[in-house]
Every structure is written in C-alpha cells, then in structure tokens.
Amino acid sequence: MDALILEAVTKRFGRFTAVDGFSLRVAPGQVLGFLGPNGAGKTTTLRMVMSIIVPDSGRVEVLGHPDAAQVKDRIGYLPEERGLYRKMTVLETLRYFGRLKGLRGAALHERVDAYLERVGLADWRRKRVEALSKGMSQKLQFVTAILHEPELVILDEPFSGLDPLNVDMLERLLQDLRRRGTTVVFSTHQMNQAERLCDRIVLINRGRKVIEGTVSEVRARFATRFVVLDGEGDLDSLRSIPGIARAQVTAGHARLELADGTDPHSVLRSALERMRVARFEVQRPDLQEIFVRLVSGSPTADREAESV
Amino acid sequence: MDKILAVAQREFLATVRTKAFLLSVVLLPGLIVGAIYGTHWAQRRAEQEKLPDRHIAVIDYTGQLFADLAAQVLVFNQQRPNQRIELEQIPPHMFDEDALRNRVVRGELYAYLVFAADTIEGDGGCTLARRDKVLEVGRRLEQMINEAVATVRLRSAGIDPTTIAAARRPVPLREVEAQTGQAVTSNITARALTPFAFMFLMFMGTFGISQGLLTSVIEEKSNRVIEVLLSAVSPVQLMAGKILGTAFVGFLLLAVWGAVGFGSAQRYNVADLVSVHRLVLALLYFVPGFLLLAALLAGIGSACNELKDAQSMVFPLSLVTVIPMVFWFYISENPSSVISIVLSFIPPITPFIMILRICADPDTPIWQIAGTLVVLWISVLCAMWAAGKVFRVGVLMYGKPPSLRELIRWVRLA
Numbered sequence: 001m002d003a004l005i006l007e008a009v010t011k012r013f014g015r016f017t018a019v020d021g022f023s024l025r026v027a028p029g030q031v032l033g034f035l036g037p038n039g040a041g042k043t044t045t046l047r048m049v050m051s052i053i054v055p056d057s058g059r060v061e062v063l064g065h066p067d068a069a070q071v072k073d074r075i076g077y078l079p080e081e082r083g084l085y086r087k088m089t090v091l092e093t094l095r096y097f098g099r100l101k102g103l104r105g106a107a108l109h110e111r112v113d114a115y116l117e118r119v120g121l122a123d124w125r126r127k128r129v130e131a132l133s134k135g136m137s138q139k140l141q142f143v144t145a146i147l148h149e150p151e152l153v154i155l156d157e158p159f160s161g162l163d164p165l166n167v168d169m170l171e172r173l174l175q176d177l178r179r180r181g182t183t184v185v186f187s188t189h190q191m192n193q194a195e196r197l198c199d200r201i202v203l204i205n206r207g208r209k210v211i212e213g214t215v216s217e218v219r220a221r222f223a224t225r226f227v228v229l230d231g232e233g234d235l236d237s238l239r240s241i242p243g244i245a246r247a248q249v250t251a252g253h254a255r256l257e258l259a260d261g262t263d264p265h266s267v268l269r270s271a272l273e274r275m276r277v278a279r280f281e282v283q284r285p286d287l288q289e290i291f292v293r294l295v296s297g298s299p300t301a302d303r304e305a306e307s308v
Numbered sequence: 309m310d311k312i313l314a315v316a317q318r319e320f321l322a323t324v325r326t327k328a329f330l331l332s333v334v335l336l337p338g339l340i341v342g343a344i345y346g347t348h349w350a351q352r353r354a355e356q357e358k359l360p361d362r363h364i365a366v367i368d369y370t371g372q373l374f375a376d377l378a379a380q381v382l383v384f385n386q387q388r389p390n391q392r393i394e395l396e397q398i399p400p401h402m403f404d405e406d407a408l409r410n411r412v413v414r415g416e417l418y419a420y421l422v423f424a425a426d427t428i429e430g431d432g433g434c435t436l437a438r439r440d441k442v443l444e445v446g447r448r449l450e451q452m453i454n455e456a457v458a459t460v461r462l463r464s465a466g467i468d469p470t471t472i473a474a475a476r477r478p479v480p481l482r483e484v485e486a487q488t489g490q491a492v493t494s495n496i497t498a499r500a501l502t503p504f505a506f507m508f509l510m511f512m513g514t515f516g517i518s519q520g521l522l523t524s525v526i527e528e529k530s531n532r533v534i535e536v537l538l539s540a541v542s543p544v545q546l547m548a549g550k551i552l553g554t555a556f557v558g559f560l561l562l563a564v565w566g567a568v569g570f571g572s573a574q575r576y577n578v579a580d581l582v583s584v585h586r587l588v589l590a591l592l593y594f595v596p597g598f599l600l601l602a603a604l605l606a607g608i609g610s611a612c613n614e615l616k617d618a619q620s621m622v623f624p625l626s627l628v629t630v631i632p633m634v635f636w637f638y639i640s641e642n643p644s645s646v647i648s649i650v651l652s653f654i655p656p657i658t659p660f661i662m663i664l665r666i667c668a669d670p671d672t673p674i675w676q677i678a679g680t681l682v683v684l685w686i687s688v689l690c691a692m693w694a695a696g697k698v699f700r701v702g703v704l705m706y707g708k709p710p711s712l713r714e715l716i717r718w719v720r721l722a
Contacts, residue, residue, distance in 0.1 A: 081532040
C-alpha cells in the first residue's frame, strides 16, 4: 500500500489554478523530492496532503486514510511558513509539540532529551526560543516535526535559510529517517540536495507535473543532451552529423544538442572526420539544468515531460 | 481531549507568566481600593496642611453682621488651625473697591466681602470677590455667611438661635439588613461603589482577559506557529483549548480578587458587601459571559493578521460593552426599572448588568436570573458554533482581513 496517493488533485484560488490535476504515488520508505520554482504549487499540494486545505477535486489518501487529520500523530509536518512561540523555552517547545503529537510522560521526556543531544541543542534547553540563532531555531523546528517518529514526514523547504553546517546536519537527520524506513516527501529548490537525498523526484510547474522518476531515470533521460567541441576546421559541417537536433556554431566552437538516443561517442567519431578536435566534452546536465530547462517552458520540454 | 488540555495548559501558562497579567492581578484591585479610599485620605491630608492665613476684608453696610460672622470664623479656625481665616473690618465710608481689588490681585487679601444694607431684611445679599475658585473654601464661606445672617434674623425675631440649633440636631440613623437584622455597613462610599467594583472586576475578568485570546491568535498567525499546530490538532481543538486556557486565567483572576475582596470585607466589617451569595452569582455569570466574549474574540482574531485590523473589528463589541460603564450608577440606583431589565437581556453585557442589579437589590427576581442565564448560554452556543466555522477558515488566511459580509459567508459555507 502506498504511503501517499494523490489522484488528479486540483485546487483553485478564485480564478487562479494553483494545482491542476496533479497525481502522485509515494511508496512506503521512499524519499521523494518535490521540485519546482516558486509559485509552482508545491506548498499548496503539501497543504492538501496535510488536510490543511481541501482540494476542489481529486482524491488524497494518506497512510491509507482519506484525511490526514485522522492520522495526524503518524505524520510529521514542517511547513514552509515556520514559527515557534518566542517566549517558550526549547524544552517546553519540544514537550508541548510532542504532547500535541500524542507522546506522553517519561517516553516524551526521554525522546526530547535524546533529540536535543542529537542536534546539539542540549545546552540551550532552558533558553527561550527568541534567544536562539536562526539556524538553531530551524533545527528546533525540524525536531518538532519528527520528534514523534512518524511514518510519513512532509517537509516544505526544509533547507531554506540554513548555513552549510546545518544543511549537513539536517541531511544526516534525513538519512536517519530514511534508514528507519520513514517515508519522506520534501520540497526544495536545491537540485543537488534532491540528487543526494532522494529516491525519486517529481517536478511541478504552474500546478502541473512536468516530470517524475527516480533520480537516475531522470538523469539518464537527460544525461547526454549536449556535446561541446572546440577546434579548427569546417565546424559548420557538424550540423549534418546524424542525430544532432540543433547546433550552435561560432568560430572554433560548437555546441550540439543531441536527439534522443544519440550516442555521443559516434558524434565524436563523425566530428573527427570533419575537423581537428582540440576539446571534446559531453555535458551531463545536473538536475539543476534539467529543472531550469523544463521550467523555462521550452516546447521540447513539454513534449519530453509527457514521454518520461 | 488530551490535546485540548495541552493547548489549554500552554495558553494558561503563557498568559499567567506575562508581566501584564501579574500587574492586572495586583494593580487593578489596588486601583479600585485607591479610588475609593485614596481620594478620601488625600482630602483629609489636604485639610491638615499648613497654609498661609486667608485675609478677608469685610465691608458691612448693615452694621450688624460682622460680629456674628467673626464668631463663625472663630469656630472654623478651631477646626482648621492650619488654614485660618482672618477677618479685617473696613468701615463703609472708607470702602474703595478698586483699592481692595488691587490688594486681592497682589495677594495681600484672599477676598473682600460686601454686605449690602438690606442683606438682613431684604434680598440684597452680599458680594464676595475671591482670589481663587477653590470649591471647599467657597462652600464654607457661604455657610458661615448664611449662619451669621440667620443668627441675626432669629435674634431680631426674638428667638434664641441655640434653641433652633438644638431642635435641628441630626438623628443618628442605624440601618440594618431586613432579613438578618445585622447592621448594614455605614460606609456610604464603599456601599455605593461596591456594585461598580463587582462590575468592573467582572469586566476585567471577561473582556480584559479574553482580549488576550485575540492577541494570541493573531500572534500565532503572524509568527506562523499556526500551521505547525494545525498539523497536530484540528482548528476546533485549537480554539477550544485556547478558550479553555484563557477561561482559567480569567477564573484565576476572579478567584484572587474575590478572595481578597471577601477577606478584606470581613476584616473591615463590611461583610455584607462581599457576600458568598454575590460571589456565587458572579461566578455563574462569569462563566458564560467569558465564553461568549472569548468565542467572539477568537473568531475575530482568527480572521485578522494584525492587531489593528482586529481592533477595528472589535470596536462595535467594545461599544456595546461600554453601556454598563455608562449606566452603572443608574442601574445600581434603579435595579428593577424597565431599562435595567431590558439591558440585562442583551447577551454580551448581561453579566455586567446583572451583577450591578444583584449588588443593588438582593431580591432580584429568580426568573430574571434564570432567564438571563438561559439567554446567555444560548448565545454562547451560537457564538461558539459561528466562531468555530470562522476559525477554521480564518486561521490560514493571510492578507486583507475579511469584511463582515465575508465573515457571514464563511459561517454559512464552512
């Protein structure tokens, strides 16, 4: 049974369609990266998953229930808009949210102490939240979301605003969750993180799914999109090499976009017949580039999205 | 249920720990006691203060009044040895009004007083020109002048003024409670102000404390805790917990004040003013009164993002709650008038009006107490229902606060 199922979910705010017929399945234990530019509909989707807002149409199923409210204690949620009570101490904050998530008594206290130790906030337990640095309060906020060791964790932009050290720590916490078999859905702008942490990624733009798959699937799909050649000779003739979809040629430099299924190696062989090659490079776009290209809305991107 | 209690507990602790709460527990009853006894004390202090003698020039065209006025002043000076009045008689033929006026302005004289020739027989009266407008001194001077004139008139009518004074001496009046026969407290100020004190404390315990709910909902929205909370509890649980928590704050406040009031009333022999009966009724009205305001304010708070938006939405409610403040004296003097009865059936102000009436009239009909409580509880249920709906929509709404019409639509839709 999938931990999370969205079927043709749509949400409109007035005349603006925030999420448009979006479908998604997340298997238990998977880490899913939810990618997309600002305003793509990520937060709206995650809020619908959390039953904070209700979709206009479509179906949501969370841990086998149609309403996340019924399984609140089995879900951890870190909203994009975060905040804590400024006047409460670190310890009080964790105990309060732990209790709201159904933890009680000695178990709650032990769990809180263990997590404080783990994220390095043990010395700050008696301090008020307002006295914490931004990074510390982010960590604290993250712990409030996972303290009850939920089966499903929804994180909306968990890395935004963290310095590299804290990003590192958070990534370790995420890896822990993954090892424990927790299903994780997190949204992010940062593709390199998604590449490192996710089993699968889904890219959303203007409320619609653009691409979905495992990281390697997506990468493979786009892995050899470009070759770059520097050298002397008849560079214009490179255009006639079979399997080249498009070419940008300037004096001594060519950038070739490969059609689907073209082997870069054969392109190099053909190029050697036409010119003296000083440099040959296969550009492997990272998710960042794929993301930028798909989102910037080129027509090819749309076509490819459907075929993946 | 445990979640509601958890929310309530946090809300309670968060409020009770603020300085504002501590101040309101200590300061407000202090202010009320201060208002009652402080001015009294200051008045007595002022009477004993050493002031320069007040010189008054007297021009007596009747030729008969000065001696009696001097006798009155003598008595006054014995009562107020630190604030003496000195009279200086100026014969009418030396009367120069401009010169006297100058002396008053320069401060040599406190006042000059001219008795016209027909002051005793006719209605000519006298003229008094004073340097200042101090009420107390003016009142005492007027008294002394009238006493002096009356004494002269009585004497010329052949009546001994001491006979009249003896006949007019006041009867000591001892008021007792009709049912118990116990002496009713004789402290007029305390008696008159008790209904107001009850009402005011009720007001602070309900409106004052539930205002905190408004700010805490808005705070949760503005510092974005709300979404984390809603991932753990439902909006209705959140609202219920918050209302419950603040209700206990209000209850604590009332309990402290009630205990202090009860204790000090026992101690200063005015026990009938703060009776158990009154305290119990106060509690009966406090609970629904608080819940009603709390529901309204939680609903409004959830719909707004900034305190100033919320304040403008609360304004009509504040306007209604001013009614008891304006009418308190009328109601405590006329507890059974039609206006008082009608006002007691207006839900948000029912507790205030009823506590005024109960303090003023121990025989407030039981049907009115029962009736107002029923109306109050019904409106509590309605307000809770509507607020719950608004709360569900409102807590996640950011941006422009809704108009009243939109609010009504939320209630209908949600």
